[in-house]
Amino acid sequence: MNSQDVILGMLMKRSLSGYEIKQLFESLFSYFYNSSYGTIYPMLHRLEKEELITKENVLQEGKPNKNVYTITDKGKSQFTDYLLSPVESDSVKSDFLMRLYFGQHVGYEKVLSWLTKEQVHAQKQFDDLTEKYALYHDQMHPAQIICIQIGIKEYQAKLEVIREGMVSIQQCQQEERD
Amino acid sequence: MNSQDVILGMLMKRSLSGYEIKQLFESLFSYFYNSSYGTIYPMLHRLEKEELITKENVLQEGKPNKNVYTITDKGKSQFTDYLLSPVESDSVKSDFLMRLYFGQHVGYEKVLSWLTKEQVHAQKQFDDLTEKYALYHDQMHPAQIICIQIGIKEYQAKLEVIREGMVSIQQCQQEERD
DNA sequence: CGTGTCATGTAAGGAGTTACATGATTTG
């Protein structure tokens, strides 16, 4: 899976501009994929050149013009190829977990500050996903429901461990003082 | 966080060869970090050149020689700098979740095959982590315990959703046949 | 005698990020 596959997939539902694609990435699946303008715009140019998508300039009132891209039959067939290819294994890179792993080299205070920050972030993500689920789950495909539920339950699990973990670290801190 | 920080962190506990570092990456935190020989060996050369680590050639019986690296004071100070720097946000890239998101474009059968494969993989990871936790949790630092518990609970959450999800997809499949 | 494990390394290429650059319009 690369940015090409994801962009084509987005265009399967409806035509979009690069800016809109970026917004959708952030609102729909920031918990399992992300991509910057520096990736999206050059990729749209490449896909157009390869005739997998077509460009249309759309005039807007009170806003700059935008380039709206539409997937072609060739593009749809390319996207289908992706869906039928073997699933790649997940790649996770978590600085937060790495810090916890090396936590012995800093004080409990620092560990607590890491946990607190991550808790705030995870709570926000959890709330976002939960709200989205409540609002749209009746319009979602069964597979999409599973997708969002995995996100929700994973954040929930993380938050539980963080909460319990903060208590245990505070106890360690207390014992240190005695 | 990059490979430099992680390698220095590994060497804080004990001196290691590149090969051993790679093995530890796989056994200790494959669920939140990974790195190939193509990254590790060149990085060790760079770290040695920058005097953050020193190399020692160790002869072995019945095995090839190995280059064992030891962290220097300069290296330790560099690692501390990393630990005090701001925590970077996690980066996740999940082809599996992306497939689920686009599941409407393939049949239920395909979705089920994705779920089954992921279930097998997640179960293996879960079992691995659970066993490691049982074996070593009494020797682990409190922060490390939180780290591994997050991994365990996240896999558990994922497995639960997958199990329930497979049932719901099977029901959809059944309704299709009627 | 072949396969697996131990062990180190390089070169080419891929995929992405960050920083920079621009500019109109809307909202407070």
Next chain:
DNA sequence: CAAATCATGTAACTCCTTACATGACACG
């Protein structure tokens, strides 16, 4: 009038992966 939002784009750079290359020894 400043800041935020909408909108597009490029160039340099970073970091990592894949594939290739080598070779010894162990085990069945």
